[in-house]
Amino acid sequence: MENYKHVFQPLNIGKMTIKNRMQYTPLVACVSTADGEVNQEMIDWIGYQARTGVGYITIGDTQIDLERARCFYGELNVTHDKYMTGLSLLTEEAHRYGCKLSIELSHAGRGAVASMNTKPAFAPSYLPEKNCQPDIKVMDRKDMDWVRNRWVECAVRCKNAGFDMVMIHSAHNNLLGQFLSPVSNVRTDEYGGSFENRMKYPLEVIKAIRDAVGPDYPLEIRMSANEMTPGGLEFEETLIYAQEVQKYVNCIDVSRGNVFNETGVMWLCPSYLQPHMINVEYSRRIKEVVSIPVSVVGNIYTIEEAEQILAEGKADIVGMCRSFMAGPNMIENAVRGQEYKTRPCIRCMDGCGAIYHGMPLRCSVNPKIGREHRYRNIPKAEVKKNVYVIGSGPAGMQAALTLTERGHNVTIIEKGNKLGGLLHDASVLPFKQELRNYKNWIVRQTEESGANIRLNTEATKEMIIKEKPDAVIVATGATFFKPNIQGINNDNVKDVCDVDNGQAQVGQKVVVCGGGLTGVESALALARQGKDVTVVDMIPEEDFCKSMFYIIRYSVLDEVKKAGVKFVGNSKIKEFNDKGVLIEDKEGNISTLEADTSVIALGLKADNSLYKEIAAEMPLDTFIAGDCDTPKNIMNATFSAFNIAVEI
The missing domain is CATH 3.20.20.70 (Aldolase class I)
Structure with missing residues (x-):
C-alpha cells in the first residue's frame, strides 16, 4: 500500500x-x-x-x-x-x-x-x-x-x-x-x-x-x-x-x-x-x-x-x-x-x-x-476429471483456467513451442500494447494454474484414444484463408502475419488485400512507417472493419484516415503480378492497383478437422471452443471456452 x-x-x-x-x-x-x-x-x-x-x-x-x-x-x-x-x-x-x-x-x-x-x-x-x-x-x-x-x-x-x-x-x-x-x-x-x-x-x-x-x-x-x-x-x-x-x-x-x-x-x-x-x-x-x-x-x-x-x-x-x-x-x-x-x-x-x-x-x-x-463463485467440480485441452490460444487458455479453478486435472496439448496461439501475431503491432498485456497475463496465469502443459506436441485422434481422458476441449483455432488466385504465391505477395512480425520485406507501395480488422490494422502500421498503402476488398468501403464495435471502429478509421491509407471497395482480386494487384469492380471494369508488395489478410477459416475426428469417437465428452468452431474475436473465444469448462 x-x-x-x-x-x-x-x-x-x-x-x-x-x-x-x-x-x-x-x-x-x-x-x-x-x-x-x-x-x-x-x-x-x-x-x-x-x-x-x-x-x-x-x-x-x-x-x-x-x-x-x-x-x-x-x-x-x-x-x-x-x-x-x-x-x-x-x-x-x-x-x-x-x-x-x-x-x-x-x-x-x-x-x-x-x-x-x-x-x-x-x-x-x-x-x-x-x-x-x-x-x-x-x-x-x-x-x-x-x-x-x-x-x-x-x-x-x-x-x-x-x-x-x-x-x-x-x-x-x-x-x-x-x-x-x-x-x-x-x-x-x-x-x-x-x-x-x-x-x-x-x-x-x-x-x-x-x-x-x-x-x-x-x-x-x-x-x-x-x-x-x-x-x-x-x-x-x-x-x-x-x-x-x-x-x-x-x-x-x-x-x-x-x-x-x-x-x-x-x-x-x-x-x-x-x-x-x-x-x-x-x-x-x-x-x-x-x-x-x-x-x-x-x-x-x-x-x-x-x-x-x-x-x-x-x-x-x-x-x-x-x-x-x-x-x-x-x-x-x-x-x-x-x-x-x-x-x-x-x-x-x-x-x-x-x-x-x-x-x-x-x-x-x-x-x-x-x-x-x-458465477460469483465458480462451482467446484462434483467429480474430478482428467480433461485435455487441445490448443493454447485464448480459448484453450481460458478453458484451462476455468477447469483448474474447478479442481479438474487439466492437460494442455500445444503443437507450438509456447502458449498463446494467434495472440502472438494479433498483438505484435506497436499500437496493440493492450492486447499484448492481455496475452502476457493469460499466458502467465495458465503457466501458474497447475495445468500439465505439453508443448511441441501435436494431438491426434490416436493419442486421445490411447490416453483416454474423461473429456476433451478442442481449441485448435483457425488458419489464415489463402484463396486460389493466380500469382498468390509470387515473391512479392506476403502473408499479413509475416508482414506484421517484420519477417517479410515490404516495399514502399503496398496493397493490403482484406478490409477486415487484421488488414486495416496492418495497413495502419505500414502507413505509420511511411509506406504508401491501399486496402482493397470486395465489400463496400463503408463496411470495412464492420465487425468491430462502432465507437472503436470510428477511432480506427480516424487513425487510418490521418495516416493516409486509401480504401478501394467493391473490387474483386483477379490476379497478383509484378505490377501489383489486378482487380475487377462491380461494373466489371478491370484495373491494376500498383504495388511493390501485396499483403494477404483475407480472414480466417476454422481448423476443426481434429475435433470432428475425436467427436466421432467420444461424442458425449468432446467439445469445441473458440475460432475452430467459428472464427470471431477474443470475446467468442473467452465465452465459448468458459461456458463449456464451467459445466464439465
Whole structure:
C-alpha cells in the first residue's frame, strides 16, 4: 500500500466520506428488467462492483423521462415511488462492502432512441441528430419547468431510497449539455446565444435539485471538458461552467466528447489507439479554479496510473469502468503487491458495448461480468476429471483456467513451442500494447494454474484414444484463408502475419488485400512507417472493419484516415503480378492497383478437422471452443471456452 498512499487516502465529498480515491464510473449494465425494475441480477451486479474495493460506484445514465428520453432497455427506472423498494436493495448491497453508491440522473434530449419512446424528444432547438429521435419538440417554458421538476422528483426519490449521492449528467451532449453547446442550442431567447444564456437552464435545474435535497446531501456533476465536435462546447467555456456549478454541487466529474456524433463519441470510450489518461490536463485546470473535489475519467488503465494522477495533483478522484470490469481484483492485488495478477482490459468494447445493441453487459476477457448472479463463485467440480485441452490460444487458455479453478486435472496439448496461439501475431503491432498485456497475463496465469502443459506436441485422434481422458476441449483455432488466385504465391505477395512480425520485406507501395480488422490494422502500421498503402476488398468501403464495435471502429478509421491509407471497395482480386494487384469492380471494369508488395489478410477459416475426428469417437465428452468452431474475436473465444469448462 506504500506505493499507493494517495489512492488509499479517504476523502470527503461534502459531508460524505469515501474510503479511497477510486470511483467505478457511470455505466448502464442493462441487467435489470426491460421496464427498469431492480432484479437479482442488478443487485448482484452492484455487489460485484462494490467488492472491487472502490470508494464509490455511480450507476450510469438513468433517465428521468421514460416517455421521451429512453436510450436503453434495462436501464434503471426511478420515475415512480413504486420502484423505491428495489432501489433501496441496491444501496443496501453496496453498503455491505463499505462502498458508497451514487446514481447518474440524465435526460437524453434529442439523443433519445425513437423506437423506445412514445413521445417526441425534448431539445433546446430543432436540430435532429443522425441515428437518433427525428421527432423533436423544441422546449418552451412549460416543458422546461416540467423537466426541471421531474429531475427534482427523481433526485429526491433516489435520496429517499438510500443513495449516498446523485450525479447530474450534463456531459456528452445530453439535454443539459445540449443547452450548453452552441452546436445544439441555436435559440434566440434568454436561453441561447451567449454562454451565460446557454448555462442558464442547466443552472436552474441544478439549483432546483440542490434546494430540494437540502444543503448537506452530496451532489456530483458530470461535464464534458470539450465536446470534440466542430462548433461544439470547448474547454474555456467549461471552465466558466465549472466555477458556476460549484455553488450547488460537491464534486465535478470530468469527461469529454459528444455521444451523438462520430467525431465526439470516440472520446467518451477511448480505444487502444488513443492515449492513456486523456482528460487529466482538463481536470488539472478545473481543479485550479474550483474549491470542490474533481474526479477524472478517460482511458485510465491501471492503479499505477491512478496513483500518478493523484500524486501529481491533477485530480482528487480517479474513475475507471472498463479496467474494473476486466480486472475486478485490481485494488486487492495492489494491496497485496500482486499487480501482475490483474487481468487487463483490451479496449475492444465487443463485450461492454453490447448495451448499445439492447443486450446485457458483458466483457470480452472476463466471462463473469453481467452474470454475477450465476458465477460469483465458480462451482467446484462434483467429480474430478482428467480433461485435455487441445490448443493454447485464448480459448484453450481460458478453458484451462476455468477447469483448474474447478479442481479438474487439466492437460494442455500445444503443437507450438509456447502458449498463446494467434495472440502472438494479433498483438505484435506497436499500437496493440493492450492486447499484448492481455496475452502476457493469460499466458502467465495458465503457466501458474497447475495445468500439465505439453508443448511441441501435436494431438491426434490416436493419442486421445490411447490416453483416454474423461473429456476433451478442442481449441485448435483457425488458419489464415489463402484463396486460389493466380500469382498468390509470387515473391512479392506476403502473408499479413509475416508482414506484421517484420519477417517479410515490404516495399514502399503496398496493397493490403482484406478490409477486415487484421488488414486495416496492418495497413495502419505500414502507413505509420511511411509506406504508401491501399486496402482493397470486395465489400463496400463503408463496411470495412464492420465487425468491430462502432465507437472503436470510428477511432480506427480516424487513425487510418490521418495516416493516409486509401480504401478501394467493391473490387474483386483477379490476379497478383509484378505490377501489383489486378482487380475487377462491380461494373466489371478491370484495373491494376500498383504495388511493390501485396499483403494477404483475407480472414480466417476454422481448423476443426481434429475435433470432428475425436467427436466421432467420444461424442458425449468432446467439445469445441473458440475460432475452430467459428472464427470471431477474443470475446467468442473467452465465452465459448468458459461456458463449456464451467459445466464439465
